[in-house]
Amino acid sequence: MKRSMRCWALASTLGVVVQADDPKSSYREWQIYHGDYGGSHYSELDQINRDNVSQLEVAWIWRAGETGRTIECNPIVVEGKVFVTSPRLHCAALDGKTGELLWRFNPWAGGGTGGGLNRGVAYWTDGKGDSRVFHSAGNYLYALDAGTGQPIPSFGEGGRINHRDGFDTDVFFMSVGNNTPGIVWKDLLILGSTTGEGPQPCPPGHVRAFDVRTGERRWIFHTIPHPGEVGYETWGPDSWKVVGSANVWAGFTLDAQRGIVYAGTGSPAFDKWGGNRPGDGLFGNCTIALNALTGERLWHFQAVHHDLWDFDLPTPPVLGKLRREGRPIDVVVQPTKMGYLFVLDRVTGEPLYPIEEVPVPASTMPGEAASPTQPRPPEAFRLAMTRMDEGNVTDLNPAATAAVREDLREMVTGEVFIPPGFKSSVQLPQFNGGCEWGGAAFDPESNTVIVNVSNEAEYTSMVTSKPLERMSLNRLGRHVYRAVCSFCHGLGSPLNPASPSLEGVAERLTRAQIKALLKTGRGQMPSFASFSELEQRAVMAFLFDEGKAEIVETKDLSYAEQTPVVMTGHHDWRDPEGFPVNKRPWGTLNAVDLDRGTVRWRVPLGTYPRLEARGFSATGTFNIGGPVVTKGGLVFIGAAMDERFHAYDKDTGKLLWEYQLDAGGYATPSTYEMDGRQYVIIAAGGGGKPGTKRGDAFYCFALPDRG
Secondary structure, eight states: OOOSTTTEEEOSOOOOOOOOOOSOOOTTSBOSTTSSTTOOOEEOOOSSOTTTGGGOEEEEEEEOSOOOSOOOOOOEEETTEEEEEOTTOOEEEEETTTOOEEEEEOTTTTSOOOOSOOOOOEEEEOSSSOEEEEEEETTEEEEEETTTOOBOTTTBTTTEEETTTTOSSOOTTSOOBOOSOOEEETTEEEEOOBOOOSSSOOOBOOEEEEETTTOOEEEEEOSSOOTTSTTGGGSOTTHHHHOEEOOOOSOEEEETTTTEEEEEOOOEESTTOOTTSOSOOTTTTEEEEEETTTOOEEEEEESSSSOSSOOOOOSOOEEEEEEETTEEEEEEEEEOTTSBEEEEETTTOOBSSOOEEEEOOOOOSTTOOOOSEEEEOOGGGBOSOOEESGGGBOOSOHHHHHHHHHHHTTSBOEESOOOOOSSOEEESSBTTBSSOTTOOEEETTTTEEEEEEEOOOEEEOEEEOOOOSEEEHHHHHHHHIIIIIHHHHOSSOTTSOOSSOOTTHHHHSOHHHHHHHHHHOBTTBOOOTTSOHHHHHHHHHHHTTOOSSOEEEOOSOTGGGTOSEEEOOOEEOBOTTSSBSBOSOSEEEEEEETTTTEEEEEEEOOOOHHHHHTTOOOOOOOBOSOOEEETTSEEEEOOBTTOEEEEEETTTOOEEEEEEOSSOOOSOOEEEEETTEEEEEEEEEEETTTTEEEEEEEEEEEOOOOO
């Protein structure tokens, strides 16, 4: 493959090699999000193993006593305390043996009820009595005393900093949050951000490092390069002023011996039309390696050029090793929403398995110039289905097959990377993956990557954003909703089920609350403070089914100035019974041998109980959350829509044990040891993108206590 700015680049220097210990001081704990600096999801604990996992029982359950969108928290465990986050984004410390609540921090104590997503917290200690938990909620990052849960007054302003701080550009009227913990390196907390991806203005996704003691910014890396910076020439001249996102929303991994921090970046916004961002757009959709002390770019690899599909990199690369000609090589493995794995040299970024640039279709949208090619790894590293046409239609029953084939006749079909257009086109995998934020596990005993993927199709289409010059207030509200809000909430009506659904919003929220949300945003919802008063009135009229007789002139509409076209939404595509339209399996758990470049095993992950009752074997389902692999020979994972917690044999993929949770385990589990007893814990928050019933619990399992 040609070595160019497009795919990977060596830095002029790798900087000074930094020596530091992994803060995971004992394999008996789980001190970092995803287990360790390398994000390996691996534990050396083996008390629970292949021979006895069938005896696992519930050791304790902690219930938050509240429900929200879901719980995606990967608990961390330090010195006997389990640190978790709740559906309403409270932070809590639990006793690791009993689940007893030790303290609870409510970031909304001054007002509000909270909401959104959170995948966990970060921990730091100076080893001399100052221990801190860093917790994000809304627009703020809090530094909490690990012993008491109280904010530390010397950090930022009263124990918190605003996620809008330190961007080098004005983002005051934009929504900036952080759903995934940053990573602590020495006295730095390295942070990503959650920003919008739709047509509305949103902030850039620059990576920043803050002082863990004071909250002051120490360095910044511009993911959308400024003039004179590397990668600036891969955009339009003014893109850095008007384009947002390209953010690190899924967290970081770190090579502790070399002092290199790694991340996968998101797509630039608007991620369905890029006429205002011509070119490949570095460092969007990139695996990037930065000097952890300075933020200097060391190398990058771009997995998607000029993204038009919302194929942002959903997880940081997992650090691992492979052997080649008897020599060990340190690698990073980047999972993607396409279900691809890219295997790169950890120091240089050079691909260790061939990557080819494959021709893809051109865009038909006005002002758009899609990339003519996209990178693709060898077949063994392509784990998800990437084509939906008549050859891949569900064979669940003749009626389902016929119905889906009829729909297909009106759609554009083909391989992954069909650009969005006015005519509906099929996307497989859908924007949710493929791989997702749960990431991959690495088994160092066999140099095997274990990762779950989803195989569910959706369809998308585009419409013009310009409304009529005169129309009813209600119709204008529908037009604004369709152009901006349907990107997440679905098309046509606020009653259209989507993620999150707005069904019954007029009964659940007052006009004042909805108006406040439009101005401030919350969780993954960005601020729409740029809306004119007319746009705000129109959206309210649509949501409350009013304003049908009031005729208005559609002048000075902020949303219509951004792009000439907008998306109609991500349409969940199902057969008449409500099952996915493509062939099974609809979700899989995969083990890939890095030494040989082969798939060791692949098994369906999860099932639909309705089909199970009709005699179908495991079908696999859409899945959210990641695996944990242990020296005891096990892979623990929830993730699937059957709402079960599973244990598989890591060498064969055989299902050895499962437990029916009371809500889906859409999170990554953790495992730890206390007083000689091994525990495995997972959040059961349900809800979320799978749309199953919501929960509020953390389930902790162990072998029977023999005294």
